[in-house]
Amino acid sequence: MTSIEHPVPGFTPFSDTIAAHAAARPDAVAFHVEGRTLDWRTLHARVVQVAQALVAGGVAPGDRVAVLGGASLAYVECLFGIVAARACVVPLPVSASVETLEALLADCDARLLFLDPETGAAAAAMAARWAAGTGRGVxxxxxxxxxxxxxRGDAAAVLPAGDAEDPFNIIYSSGTTGLPKGIVHLHGMRQRQAARRGFFRRHARTLLSTPMYSNTTLMPLLGTVVAGGTCILMRKFDAGRFLALAAGQRATHTMLVPVQYKRLLAHPAFDGSDLSSLELSQSTGAPMEVELKREVLRRWPGRFLEVYGLTEGGVTCLLDARLHPDKLASVGRPAAGGEVFLIDEAGRRLPQGQPDVIGEVVGRSEFMMAGYHNRPQATAEIRWHDAQGRVYHRSGDVGRFDADGFLTLLDRIKDVIISGGHNIYAADLEAVLARHEGVLDAAVIGVPSAEWGETPLAIVMPRPGARLDAAALRDWVNAQVGKTQRLSGVELRDELPRSALGKLSKKELRAPYWQVKQAKESHERA
Structure with missing residues (x-):
């Protein structure tokens, strides 16, 4: 598997970067996890040891080595040690079932598994079964x-020379059906991505609380390492603990998902926490509601940057919210050096700068995956080619650009509600619901309709203490939207299904309604 672009001259392996920091500032703290620290000197020595132990154990360039666990100093040593051995690190999702984990180990053909014992007895039993069946080590x-x-590894040994075309990692996406796809990033791409200007500085103190298997964690972690800053990692997100760490460690940078911002702002200790050291706070993983962005701008210090993009790369937009408070309904403009535009259902490029033009978001940048591991058809499906044969990535998102080049997302293609031949975009209705003082969270999905094929239904989570009437809320929304957009109903729920990264699962919300329809049709056919 080769990269889409030729590597930029001047490639520096991460092991060389760590060695340079160790030589320049050996006693400076590189990582801080739950009260334990690694300085650059120790990190460098241990990365070399891990790499040499892997090589001595038969791990060859390109081999996959999996890691399953929460944030720890040992995890960090493994991450960089695996790559230093020219192997490919596979951070497995701790939130996955043991059946899925076993399937992922088989899919990547891991040579070795590093296992955090705190993942539990079921994961340990799975690892033992896998090792017994494959002859691989844990x-x-x-x-x-x-x-x-x-x-077992010699800390003074010379590491194998890294190559920009070496696979750096396989990140398994949170697929909604079937086995998640393995996204392959190359070492050169990761190094260029981490070395970008304008995000991290030498003395950055980056507080990260999302899982280690997520690109949401890896991107700022690698950027901080290249800059020579300090990464402060949380094994598990807790709003009160995050606020205490941010204040006590004088955090300067962080990357969070929208639901984490919501929980932090709602925490009783927020207003009394000293977050004045924060320079740059980023949000990613899912679009943030406009009202939440406004609250962040009112109450959260420092620069706030919303990042829209794919783990696969190619499509990236940035919203520097304080600079553009009138564009909070958007996810910003294409990042520097990238190209993002819309295509229609036939795959034709659509004109730019016309707010009434809606299409699928497509993009290209120098930070793109090499492809999906062992999934050539899936790799071909995400790619779009222009007349010159250049490769772009299809996002699967529907959006529109305004006259100033800001992108507003409307829905996932697979989630667009087609009612009576009209396309209804959930984002438009969810934006109205978010304005209601009694609504804490909301999702709009398409449910079966005998008359229209499908029709929009709102699933709403009320604010604590709010007394919402479902029918009254439906009428309140319908009074503010077009005739074809009207909600067929509102259902109130105590919570909405979200992933470990706070991403809403509309598939899970829709399933019961469509299963009833399918069961009814099957009964009628019988």
Whole structure:
């Protein structure tokens, strides 16, 4: 598998970057996890040890090595040690079922698994089954087992020379059906991405609380490492603990998902927490509601940057919210060096700068995946080619650009509601619902309709203490939208299904309604 672009001259492997920091500032803290720290000197020595132990154990360039667990110093050593050995790190999702984890290990053909014992007995049993069935090894990340294993490597040894075309990682996407796809990023792409200007500085103190298997964590982590800053990692997000760490550690940077901002702003300790050290706070993973962005601008210090993009790369837009308070309904403009535009259902490029033009968001940048691991058809499906044969990525998102070049997302293509031949975009209705003082969270989905094929239904989570009447809320929304957009109903729920990264699962919300329809049709046919 090769990269789409030729590597930029001047490629520097991450192991060389760590070695340079170790030489220049050996005692400076590189990582801080739950009260334990690694300085650059120690990190460099341990990365070399891990790499040498892997090579001595038969791991060859290009081999996949999996890691399953929460944030820890050992996890960090493995991450960079695997890459330093020219192997490919596979951070497995701790939120996945043991059946899925076993399937992912088989899919990537992992040579070795590093396992955090705190993932639990079920994961340990799965790992033992996998090792017995494949003859591959499992190394526990607890202190008693990992330290002796790591010491097999010589900290003074010379590392194998890294190459920009080496696979750096396989990140498994949170697919809605079937086995998640493995997104392959190359070492050169990751290094260029981490070295971008304008995000992290040398003395950055970056507080991260999302899972280690997520690109939401890896991107700012790698950027902070290249800059020579300090990464402060949380094993599990807790709003009160995050606020205490941000204040106590004088955090300067963070990357969060929208639901985390919501929980932090709602925490009773927020207003009394000193967050004045924060310089840059980013939001990604899902579009943030306009009202939440406004609250962030009122109450959260420092620069606030919303990032819209794909883990696969190619499509990236940035909204520097304080500079553009009149564009909060958008996700910003294409990032520097990138190209983002719309295509129609036939794959034809649509004209720019016309707010009434709606289409699928497509983009290209120098930060793009090499492809999906062992999934050539899926790789072909995400790619769009222009007349010159250049490769772009299809996002699967529907959006529109305003006259100033700001992108507003309307829906996922698969989630667009087609009612009576009219396209209804959930984002338009969800924006209205978000303005209601009694609504904490809301999702609009398409449900079966005998008359229209499908019709929009709102699933609403009330604010604590609010007394919402479903029928009255439906009428309130319908009074503000077009005739074809009107809600057929509102259902109130205590919570909405979200992933570990706070991404809403509309598939899970829709399933019961369509299953009833399918069951009824099957009964009628019988």
């Amino acid at each position: 190394v526990s990340l607890d202190d008693e087992a990992f330290g002796p294993w790591r010491s």
